[in-house]
Amino acid sequence: MSKMTFVKCLMLLVTLFLLTNCTVSDEDYSASDENIMLLDVQNIGAEVQGTMYGLFFEDINYAADGGLYAEKIKNRSFEFPQALMGWKSYGKVEVRTEGAPFARNPHYVRLSAPDHSQKHTGIENEGFFGVTAIKDAEYRFSVWARQSGTEGSRIQVELDNIVSMEESQVVAKAELDIVSREWKKYCVVLKASESVGKGVLRIFLKSTAGVDLEHVSLFPVDTWKGRENGLRTDLVQALADLRPGVFRFPGGCIVEGTDLESRYQWKNSVGPVENRPLNENRWHYTFTHRFYPDYYQSYGLGFFEFFQLSEDIGAEPLPVISVGLACQFQNDSQDAHVPVNELKPYIQDALDLLEFANGPIDSKWGKVRADMGHEAPFNLKYIGIGNEQWGEEYPERLKPFVDALRAKYPDVKIVGSSGPNSEGAQFDYLWPEMTKLGVDLVDEHFYRPESWFLSQGNRYDKYDRQGPKVFAGEYACHGKGKKWNHFHASLLEAAFMTGLERNVDVVHMATYAPLFAHIEGWQWRPDLIWYDNSRSVRSASYYVQQLFATNKGTNALTLLMDGKPVAGNEGQNGLFASAVYDATDEANYVVKIVNTDSLSHNVHIQLVGLSEEQGVVEAVRTRLNSEEPDVDNTLDEPNRIVPIEKSIKVKPNSKSIKTTVPASTVEMWRFPLK
Ligand code: AHR
Numbered sequence: 001m002s003k004m005t006f007v008k009c010l011m012l013l014v015t016l017f018l019l020t021n022c023t024v025s026d027e028d029y030s031a032s033d034e035n036i037m038l039l040d041v042q043n044i045g046a047e048v049q050g051t052m053y054g055l056f057f058e059d060i061n062y063a064a065d066g067g068l069y070a071e072k073i074k075n076r077s078f079e080f081p082q083a084l085m086g087w088k089s090y091g092k093v094e095v096r097t098e099g100a101p102f103a104r105n106p107h108y109v110r111l112s113a114p115d116h117s118q119k120h121t122g123i124e125n126e127g128f129f130g131v132t133a134i135k136d137a138e139y140r141f142s143v144w145a146r147q148s149g150t151e152g153s154r155i156q157v158e159l160d161n162i163v164s165m166e167e168s169q170v171v172a173k174a175e176l177d178i179v180s181r182e183w184k185k186y187c188v189v190l191k192a193s194e195s196v197g198k199g200v201l202r203i204f205l206k207s208t209a210g211v212d213l214e215h216v217s218l219f220p221v222d223t224w225k226g227r228e229n230g231l232r233t234d235l236v237q238a239l240a241d242l243r244p245g246v247f248r249f250p251g252g253c254i255v256e257g258t259d260l261e262s263r264y265q266w267k268n269s270v271g272p273v274e275n276r277p278l279n280e281n282r283w284h285y286t287f288t289h290r291f292y293p294d295y296y297q298s299y300g301l302g303f304f305e306f307f308q309l310s311e312d313i314g315a316e317p318l319p320v321i322s323v324g325l326a327c328q329f330q331n332d333s334q335d336a337h338v339p340v341n342e343l344k345p346y347i348q349d350a351l352d353l354l355e356f357a358n359g360p361i362d363s364k365w366g367k368v369r370a371d372m373g374h375e376a377p378f379n380l381k382y383i384g385i386g387n388e389q390w391g392e393e394y395p396e397r398l399k400p401f402v403d404a405l406r407a408k409y410p411d412v413k414i415v416g417s418s419g420p421n422s423e424g425a426q427f428d429y430l431w432p433e434m435t436k437l438g439v440d441l442v443d444e445h446f447y448r449p450e451s452w453f454l455s456q457g458n459r460y461d462k463y464d465r466q467g468p469k470v471f472a473g474e475y476a477c478h479g480k481g482k483k484w485n486h487f488h489a490s491l492l493e494a495a496f497m498t499g500l501e502r503n504v505d506v507v508h509m510a511t512y513a514p515l516f517a518h519i520e521g522w523q524w525r526p527d528l529i530w531y532d533n534s535r536s537v538r539s540a541s542y543y544v545q546q547l548f549a550t551n552k553g554t555n556a557l558t559l560l561m562d563g564k565p566v567a568g569n570e571g572q573n574g575l576f577a578s579a580v581y582d583a584t585d586e587a588n589y590v591v592k593i594v595n596t597d598s599l600s601h602n603v604h605i606q607l608v609g610l611s612e613e614q615g616v617v618e619a620v621r622t623r624l625n626s627e628e629p630d631v632d633n634t635l636d637e638p639n640r641i642v643p644i645e646k647s648i649k650v651k652p653n654s655k656s657i658k659t660t661v662p663a664s665t666v667e668m669w670r671f672p673l674k
Contacts, residue, residue: 037604053245054316065297080294103275105274120204133171151209152209249317263326271368304372319380346401457499483526487630491665501579502578519532540626595664
C-alpha cells in the first residue's frame, strides 16, 4: 500500500468514525429503517432567484372588492347594470346622469324630500356580505355630493346593526351639510359603538332641499399603511409574512375576459378611483353552481395599488396583460379574438404599462404614476403576455408583442404561456414555440390530484438548461374527490416543491393559486388564505409556501439518496427532500424533508465535504403535520395546523443529523457549520 493510499484510508476511517459517532439526533431515532441522505456542503450550487416563491393574485372568490380592497360599499358609483344593485332605496330616489361629475362613471342618485315630514328618503347599502364594523374602530365615510336645488341640504349617515334586538340599531351616525351647487367630496369619520356583523350603511336626507350623491364610500381608518384608498391590514400582513419574491397580477382568466370587452384593461384601473370605470367580473357567472350576480370589478385596487403593494412587501411585480385572445375555454370562434393585424392597441397597452411603471415623470404615463403619488419608478422588470392560451393563435399574436417589447425595453423579461395543462399536446406544442420566440420564462399551470403531485418529484430535473426558465405560475393539489383545503394536499405540494428547490437553475418563479377566498363568496377552492369580513385564516398550504419562501436560501445544494435525488422514487419510502445554502444567514444550511408515506421513516443526513474541525453545533427543526389529513385551519380554529419549531441538542462537532420523520410530515432542519 502506498503512503498516499494509506493516508486516504485513514481519512475515510476517521470520517466514518465521526459520521457514526457524532450526530445531531432526534430523541426517538432508532436505526431500524435508515434512509441515508448525503448532503454535499462543500459544493455550493445554482443561485436561488430572488423571485422564487411568490403570489398569484386574481380577483376571484371576492379577492379584491369584498376582500383585500378594504372598501365596504358595493356598487358605490351606481354603475352596476342594475344601477341600484346592493342598495335599498326609500322615499324619492332617482338615478340620474345629467351633469355627472365623473365621465366614466356617469350615474348618480338624487334624493328629494318625501311628501310628508314623518316620511323618509334615503338609501342603504348592504356591503359585501354585510357592512361589518368592530366596536370602537373608526370608519371613514366619504361621498361626492351637491345640492340639487338652490338651497343647501343635509344628510345623515348611519351604520346600523339591522339584526340587533337593542332599543336602537344605530351604532354610529353623523350629519353632513351639503352647501354647494358644485360637486364636492365630503368626509366624516364614524366610530362604531358596538361590533356589527351584517350591518348596513344608511344615508337619510334630513332637509327639505334635495341632494345629489355619487361615489359613496366607507373604509376602515386602519388600512395597510393608513392609506385612504386602502387595503385590509390582516390580509396584507399575511402576504408580507410570506416574504414573496414575485407578485403576479391581475390573474388568471380575468386577464383575458369572457370576451375582449370584459378583459382586464389596466388603463381603466389607474387615476382617481372615482373615475375608474366598472368592469364585469367573469367569476360572477363562470360557474352557475356558484353564481354571484353582484360580483364586479370596481378597479379600486388597480395597477398603481398593485405596484405600490409589491414595493411594500418587497416582491418583484409581474403584471400579465391580454395578448388579444379572449378566454379560449369560452370562445370557439376565431371572431372572438383580435386579428393579428389589429393588435397594435394591445401592444401599445403593454408598452404604456412599462412607461407607467418605469417612465420619467414627464412622459405621458409616468406622469399619471407621479400624479398618483409615486414619482420614483417602480422598476418593473417582468411582463407576462397572455394567460392560459393555446394553439397557433397564441404564438402568432405573441410574436409582435415580443418584437415591440424587445425593441423598446430590451432588459425587460417576457413571460409566455404553455397553456392550461401541465403536459399533453398543447403543452408540447407551446414550449418549443416559446423557445423559438425567445421568451425569458414560460408559465405552467397545474391544478392536479394527489397522484400527479406524487409523480412529479423529478419533473424539472429533465428540463433543458439552455431554454427559457420556468414560472410555475398556478398550482395547487386538488384532492381527488376532495377539492377543498386539507392538510394532505398541502403535504404533497411541499413534496413537489422540493423538486422546484432542487432545480432553481431552471425554475425561477413559483406561485400557488388562487391566493384569496371569502368564505361567503368563493367560486374556486382550495385557496391559500380565507377570510370573512373581519377575520382571516392561513391554510396549511400557506404554511408550506411560507416555509419554502422564508427558507429559500441563496444556493441549491446537492442532496442524494442512493446516488439519486430524493424525489419519492421507487425505494425511497415516499420521501422527498432538497437542501439549500443561505449566504445571508448564520444558520446557513437548510434541509427540507417531506415524508408522504403513512409510516414514519428514519433519515440520516450525512454531511459530505466537512473538514475535520467542522461540524453542526446547533440546529433548529421545524415540523408541519396534522393528525387529521382531511381538514385544514378554519376561521374558528386558525392554529390547528401550524409549523412547530424546536431547538435540537447537538453533540459537539456533529457530522450528521439523524431524524425520525413522522408519517405525513413536512420537516425542515436549519443549522450552521462551525
Ligand atoms: O386560479 C383560477 C383560474 O385557474 C385562473 O383564473 C386560470 O388561469 C386558471 O384556469
